[in-house]
Amino acid sequence: MNYYSTQRQTPAVDLKEAVLKGLPSDNGLFMPEKIEPLPADFFDTIIDKSFHEIAFALADRLTGRTLPPSKLEHIIEQTLMFEAPLVELEENMNILELFHGPTLAFKDFGARFMAQLMSYFVEGKSKKLQILVATSGDTGGAVAHGFLDVPNIQVTVLYPKGKVSFLQEKQFTTLGKNITALEIDGTFDDCQALVKKAFLDAELTEKLFLTSANSINISRLIPQTFYYVNAYKQLKDKSKDTVFVVPSGNFGNITAGVLAKKMGLPVKFIAATNRNKIVPDYLATGQYQPLPSVQTISNAMDVGNPSNFARLYEIYDKDVDKMRADIKGFFYDDEQTKSAITEVRKRYNYTIDPHGAVGYLAFKDYIKNCTKPINGIILETAHPAKFLNTVEEVIGEKIKIPTALQQYAEREKLSIPMSIDFEPFKAFLIEQYA
């Protein structure tokens, strides 16, 4: 099976090229040419299937059955080293906890799978694969952990000095091994500019096998389908309609859910956003109008031009009515989000993070128009401790920092300071890796 570009200005490529390249050169996004549904009886016997078995069935189809089964099994094993449990807040309202990975957010699923797949594709090559990634905080951690100890790959993370939180910084500057962190005396945009320049530099691209760990890499969406189907499995009463509530920024997570639906998962979706409400507006008006992003307390969703919208648009044949039939949009401001954190804490004795809180609000509004009870599954995309200051201030209590996060605080920072000039950066890469 091949992967085509949503812009259709470049030829379709195989999985290896789609994964190693990340982005087609026409600036579209890679999409599988065919989405093969699961067998009709798959959902009848789902209760007997393990998370790994479900993942294998989905990944095998989304990779066009091009990987040897034993390899794919290994990749899934290395990806799913943690659970995605469904927690019931009350009847018909569940939280899908996606924060049990090493960096406490759902992005761990995508980053780990992508790392394993890339490693497989570069096996036996003479040059190691060099991943360059600029981060404003969270991506660096998820990518660094995803690639940690993965053979045939080196990762260089560029981050702006003094502009990421203490714990975020510690998550990707203390790992050593195949992960190097460069502390750039500039802004996130400066970091990104350095990475972009490296990809355009003829000498570097000749001497090094460079790629990016782009957030829109198709391989990151594949493992995100796993937990939708596995969450459905965990529902007690499958005779009711089911809706997934997805706190959304770049709309990759919800796109993965929609792919699972295309493969047979009988559910619908709610796209919940903060004031960056481009997609809820599109669903309301039929006009897609990107805007500069505005800052909120659910900052992983502060996106003014969601990159995966192009994929959703493809899946729904560029037809807003088709998208509306599957996805409802809701949006909330920071004050509403804070009240929701308080309400969930008081009512359910559950600490929800600001992104999940936006999802909770959307679900409550959605069911106002439902005539019968439905299963609601709210994706809790990150652990509340990742947004410690906001959450502690709102609930007026200290929250426990999971050991997975706390352990980094005490470790030694190993980053290398660097200016925003390209030449020393280039010289460093050549000296280290060529």
Ligand SMILES: *Cc1c(COP(=O)(O)O)cnc(C)c1O
């Ligand atoms: C990345 C992220 C989101 C947004 O996910 P998209 O796939 O970009 O829509 C939501 N919540 C958290 C905590 C995130 O890190």
